[in-house]
Amino acid sequence: MKKTTATALVGVKEIARRANVSIGTVDRVLNNRSGVAAKTRERVLEIIKELDYQPNMMARRLASRRSWQFAVLIPAASTETGYWNAPLQGIKQAANEIRDFGVTVQVFFFDQNDKTTFTTEANNIIKQGFDGVLFAPMFEEESLKLLKKCHTAQIPYVFINSDMEGQDRLSYIGPDLYQSGYLAAHLINYMVQDQQQILIVNISKEMGHHHHLLKKEDGFRAYFRSNKRPVQLLKTDIRQTDYQSVKSKLTKTLKENKVDVIFVTNSRVATVARFLEEAGHVNIRLMGYDFLAENIEYLEKSVIDFLICQKPQEQGHKGIMALYNSLVLGLPVEEIQHMPIDIITRENYHNYRN
Amino acid sequence: MKKTTATALVGVKEIARRANVSIGTVDRVLNNRSGVAAKTRERVLEIIKELDYQPNMMARRLASRRSWQFAVLIPAASTETGYWNAPLQGIKQAANEIRDFGVTVQVFFFDQNDKTTFTTEANNIIKQGFDGVLFAPMFEEESLKLLKKCHTAQIPYVFINSDMEGQDRLSYIGPDLYQSGYLAAHLINYMVQDQQQILIVNISKEMGHHHHLLKKEDGFRAYFRSNKRPVQLLKTDIRQTDYQSVKSKLTKTLKENKVDVIFVTNSRVATVARFLEEAGHVNIRLMGYDFLAENIEYLEKSVIDFLICQKPQEQGHKGIMALYNSLVLGLPVEEIQHMPIDIITRENYHNYRN
């Protein structure tokens, strides 16, 4: 609670004094504006380095009239899947943190089942003219159109959740799907005996999600291929997400095969858990994705053994911060930011941060 | 890149205008200083609420002369164990982030093997008069003395890494040791068959660490007690940390017992890994603690199956932020902040953030 004057750190004034110039000149050098004689600039630059001058962000922001408008385009969190609530929360949190720095974030939503909504909102974004865009490139063709427009308008863009390589995005923030499947297999490898059977379950209505699931499955299979473990991999695709559909399909599959472990490639694992519980399959191990309330419920009951999660909320946060760091602060930004692959169990979910 | 005037958000000036008072009065109300007539204060307060006034942190900080000095007292990172490097980094990072807000952080180190160094540094801290203290209460008696002094000097303090309950600390930030042991047991439960033997290994010279290890062991045993799995738990304490000591002790133990899984209760797991590798015990599963380079090496080689880690770097970061949030921003701070218990494998360590 002392009231000492803060930071005897140097500012433009001190630099100006030492260089025998006015603060105006120092300012010009710092923001490398034109109109400074070469040797004056050098002299000032030298003193800046010598004093290890750190600009005062507070004052800088206060004096600057510049404001930044970021646009976000992500799927609306449907009742179908609440997944996108998490990234949205992260986005809002980040927006809140940097509001004082002159950044406003506007969020646009599209319908995962309707490509045209993506295009409509994308056009709105372009029309309004933002300084940066964060979006989920869920539809390839439509996304390409959007980023082309961003490109001509010189607007940097960041991908979230899924990537389109080689599209000189500022950054990609999202999961490493293949690797997460590989990790899942590693965990399951501890749970199975030789000759046992593992069932891979894809539950998804939307085709758009499908390659997501396939990448995880690829990683999953790759693990067993590389370690040559003598286990059987079965697979079933369920194209309806309601409980009855899942139940009937699984009933059939489990009747025909002796399954020891089930790996669900997305957050729909709770539906499978419900089935296993109701059907009394207590000996089947279960593993799936995402920190959702319904999943945690079954994790708590030990119906689900593990959940894998890649911090969706933090993805949103990092997405906004990538734009902020690059555009506002002028810092370099990592091109690919894979989220950590978290393993959630009955013991550690309490303190998990999404 | 637009140059619109930032944030048409209201400031003291607008409030003053609407309330028919000067900004001075508004300022007095905001910082509830004395010298404002009751009804004037009310009127201003009402308008403030009505306009949902958010003070501009930039301007506030710029105008304020107040500075904050935080002290940190943690073990020096010895060559023995580099663990405390991680919290230190987090502390430095946090210090960096809030430097512009007038906070300076000064770090004091003590020797884990010498209680007197703790007391010496603690006295230095009290003498200098800080606004907040973050420290690792490693020695009970000495820590009690320190916090008593803090108490009389009205200095809030935060515990890191280990807790002393009921000492009205501002916050505790650290691992949940019992739970992490419990989780370890859960994982190991997948790896063992009935009747197999699990060896618990404590490697530590310093008695101060011992209750740390015991808590993990407690959790570990509790798991098997509660699920009644018919496995054997063996245990060995190794009071020397050098490789030869570990080797000879383990050689003896493994000769006398058929061990299937080894659980090392701290970061010394790499030493055990080295032994297992050199002795050719390829069938013994191994698990231990902490994201250290030497451990990762054996994780990569699959000698270690899992590592458990509780984000030591983030612990340091959160410790400083707890002081900052409470003292500078006046925000409420959670009293107990248990870190997430992370499971690190060969597949996910690449993107792990300590």
Add this chain to the structure above:
DNA sequence: TAAATTTTCGTGTACGTACACAAAAATAAA
């Protein structure tokens, strides 16, 4: 009621930087 005192309020300056504008210096054109 006037003077003295206390309470309440308004004004001015500062924080460190950005930026517009004016002044000075250097250079080019006459």
Add this chain to the structure above:
DNA sequence: TTTATTTTTGTGTACGTACACGAAAATTTA
């Protein structure tokens, strides 16, 4: 050399808040 032009540099004001100081209003005292 003088004038015109360009380049370089200095000055002033603003950002939103904190705080010291002094002015005005209200209250008490004489």
